[in-house]
Amino acid sequence: MVDVLVIGGGNAALCAALMAREAGASVLLLEASPREWRGGNTQHTRNLRCMHDAPQGTLAGTYSEEEYWRDLLQVTGGQTDEALARLVIRASSTCRPWMEKHGVRFQPSLSGALHTARTNAFFMGGGKALVNAYYRSAERLGVQVRYNAPVERVELGDGGRFIAAFTGTGAQAERIEARACVLAAGGFESNREWLREAWGQNALGEYPSDNFLIRGTRFNTGTLLKYMLDAGADSIGEPTQAHMVAIDARAPLYDGGICTRIDCVSLGVVVNAEAKRFYDEGEDFWPKRYAIWGRLVAQQPGQVAYSIIDSKALGRFMPPVFPGTQADSLEALAGKLGLAPAQFMQTLQAYNSACRVGNFDHTALDDCHTDGLAPAKTHWARPLDTAPFYGYALRPGVTFTYLGLKVDASAAVRFGGRASPNLFVAGEMMAGNVLGKGYTAGVGMSIGTAFGRIAGSQAAAASRVPAAAMKQESSHAAA
Numbered sequence: 001m002v003d004v005l006v007i008g009g010g011n012a013a014l015c016a017a018l019m020a021r022e023a024g025a026s027v028l029l030l031e032a033s034p035r036e037w038r039g040g041n042t043q044h045t046r047n048l049r050c051m052h053d054a055p056q057g058t059l060a061g062t063y064s065e066e067e068y069w070r071d072l073l074q075v076t077g078g079q080t081d082e083a084l085a086r087l088v089i090r091a092s093s094t095c096r097p098w099m100e101k102h103g104v105r106f107q108p109s110l111s112g113a114l115h116t117a118r119t120n121a122f123f124m125g126g127g128k129a130l131v132n133a134y135y136r137s138a139e140r141l142g143v144q145v146r147y148n149a150p151v152e153r154v155e156l157g158d159g160g161r162f163i164a165a166f167t168g169t170g171a172q173a174e175r176i177e178a179r180a181c182v183l184a185a186g187g188f189e190s191n192r193e194w195l196r197e198a199w200g201q202n203a204l205g206e207y208p209s210d211n212f213l214i215r216g217t218r219f220n221t222g223t224l225l226k227y228m229l230d231a232g233a234d235s236i237g238e239p240t241q242a243h244m245v246a247i248d249a250r251a252p253l254y255d256g257g258i259c260t261r262i263d264c265v266s267l268g269v270v271v272n273a274e275a276k277r278f279y280d281e282g283e284d285f286w287p288k289r290y291a292i293w294g295r296l297v298a299q300q301p302g303q304v305a306y307s308i309i310d311s312k313a314l315g316r317f318m319p320p321v322f323p324g325t326q327a328d329s330l331e332a333l334a335g336k337l338g339l340a341p342a343q344f345m346q347t348l349q350a351y352n353s354a355c356r357v358g359n360f361d362h363t364a365l366d367d368c369h370t371d372g373l374a375p376a377k378t379h380w381a382r383p384l385d386t387a388p389f390y391g392y393a394l395r396p397g398v399t400f401t402y403l404g405l406k407v408d409a410s411a412a413v414r415f416g417g418r419a420s421p422n423l424f425v426a427g428e429m430m431a432g433n434v435l436g437k438g439y440t441a442g443v444g445m446s447i448g449t450a451f452g453r454i455a456g457s458q459a460a461a462a463s464r465v466p467a468a469a470m471k472q473e474s475s476h477a478a479a
């Protein structure tokens with residue numbers, strides 16, 4: 001029997017597998033996808049957010065624990081567990097040498113990226129290179145890896161003790177026993193039915209989630225998460241809370257990745273299908289706001305919106321992969337985008353005349369704002385008056401869902417408040433402990449790396465406890 005079974009094949013799973021193996025455990029990793037699609041959402045990532053008290057490697061300046069914590073507190077509106085958040089923050093300051101040992105390389109932040117040179121360490125070659133490096137290292141260390149191995153359910157004993165996992169369905173299902181297990185199988189963002197159930201119907205009779213695009217892997221269907229919740233594991237988070245970005249409406253249903261993001265929102269205005277503005281486009285720096293726009297668009301009729309800029313914005317944001325709709329006048333742009341020209345012009349004229357332009361500075365929370373306009377644009381407000389004009393249709397793009405399993409600092413899955421002796425969880429499956437809502441760029445990988453490493457170490461330690469002792473402990477706990 002294997003010591004540690006790791007379910008999933010992205011960052012959290014790989015960190016857990018490597019740590020467990022380094023601690024001397026035999027490890028089997030089960031990845032739902034075929035080899036060529038391995039690595040889940042992690043293959044699309046670019047960076048992780050890192051605390052540092054002095055310039056370090058590719059990271060400029062300093063980013064203290066307190067500043068990181070304040071950023072997290074602000075974006076989550078307080079919906080975060082401070083002790084676990086601080087654990088993640090501190091771990092982010094020490095994990096990079098370990099990552100480098102397993103082949104991950106870092107590079108300076110790209111110009112035009114989300115103001116992140118100080119806060120985020122970028123992976124050379126992106127998440128795909130990180131995933132490949134971790135798999136290479138895992139295989140070199142003797143971790144067994146199986147692809148095309150989706151786990152449908154697990155077998156649990158008293159007190160949530162892990163006994164075995166089943167991969168495959170029905171009579172074909174294979175039962176795999178292990179002394180300890182780490183669940184790292186992502187969120188449920190690719191489960192269309194679950195999204196529909198969570199989001200329900202809006203006042204217009206629409207099912208908003210039918211218009212959602214999924215930015216990452218199609219393999220994160222939440223099968224195991226659902227199984228665990230039905231089995232009585234303690235949960236955290238709301239099913240509609242997620243990292244959701246407003247992305248190019250032309251993006252594919254799955255795996256569009258980062259190049260479908262539209263990053264010019266704060267440089268212009270955004271209108272809905274009725275050609276009306278609905279939110280402050282300049283509320284805060286884009287890295288702290290980009291992840292709320294998917295949700296904002298999801299709340300609009302038809303789940304569509306349009307980001308409008310003029311040529312003053314060009315060169316100030318990462319250009320999207322597909323060119324925008326272009327026109328020489330705002331009226332012509334409305335026509336090309338299929339928006340009612342009269343309402344569109346009313347919205348744009350009201351915005352243009354409400355702009356109070358001070359010293360425009362896109363790298364600071366500048367003093368360019370609107371006056372007497374609802375909703376206001378509180379920074380970077382400049383009239384859209386310089387042709388050509390551009391528009392991008394936006395759809396909600398789900399990155400990952402936040403509903404997950406509740407944990408404490410040991411990463412153990414909990415049942416009725418009691419920690420399982422040998423079942424642990426990491427990554428998106430528990431990110432909701434730290435992210436009740438909102439997001440700040442790079443924290444997904446910080447959470448997965450911190451808790452993946454903890455879960456792997458804990459699972460290796462649990463695998464050394466004789467099963468009889470574990471059973472005894474569970475029955476004491478139950479008594």
Ligand SMILES: Cc1cc2nc3c(=O)[nH]c(=O)nc-3n(C[C@H](O)[C@H](O)[C@H](O)COP(=O)(O)OP(=O)(O)OC[C@H]3O[C@@H](n4cnc5c(N)ncnc54)[C@H](O)[C@@H]3O)c2cc1C
Pocket residue numbers: 007008009010011012013030031032033038039040041042043044045046047048049149150151152184185186187215216217219220221222223224256257258399400426427428429441442443444445446448
């Ligand atoms: C386009 C995009 C860009 C992103 N950029 C960043 C970034 O730059 N920085 C950042 O911090 N975060 C980023 N994120 C978020 C980041 O991807 C996640 O926070 C992180 O990768 C989650 O790691 P994970 O291991 O929990 O999940 P994943 O990497 O998604 O891995 C889950 C794994 O579980 C497997 N799986 C699912 N179900 C089963 C099952 N039943 N049995 C077996 N295996 C299963 C999947 O195939 C997959 O391999 C991005 C996400 C996307 C989609």
